[in-house]
Amino acid sequence: MENMSEFNSDRREFFRINDTVYIEFSLINNEQEKDLASTIHNAPGDEDGQQKQQLSTLQTSVSHLIDQINQSDREVARALRLLDDKINLIAHSLQRLHNAEDNSKAIEANLSAGGIAFLSANKYDSKSSIEIKIELRPSGTTLHAIANVIACNKVYDAPKETPYHLRLVFSHMSEIDRNLLVRHTLSRQAEELRTKSTQKSN
16 A cells, blocks of 8 residues: 555555445556646546545544544544544435435445445456546445555456455545545444444344
């Protein structure tokens, strides 16, 4: 994951989850990669980008305040975290109502802040550059990135229509999208831990 040096000292990169996402991706050449990288790293000026920025800023502020409160009153901090989770669940439910889901486009993927892996219909050469858009569920948040192919190997027990296991590392992603992806993976991990804890208690 050397293409994103800022992740090298951040253990969050290694928090991997199995997730269902919507993905659009295509092979790009060197010239396209340069132009796209510049676009991705520029501050977003569209409405979607501004909303992402506001969401990221608010979530960071809320998390920071809860951490401060936790130092003096853990019960209050826990209540605030639960309230924050409840608000996020409501927001996700509303988002689902506005987004018409097409389950035929859903892909099972292994996802982390540093990269993604999933089954592909086509084989791609190692180190190839790929433009990728990932729609996270259930929030409907779309992430835009450039990724490089780590490996693309045939899996003999995979479905015939997607016989290749494609592994990608993100080489270019905006700070906003990266923070949203980190938050998503941590949230999903927390959900999995809560589910396992509930199953054990039952």
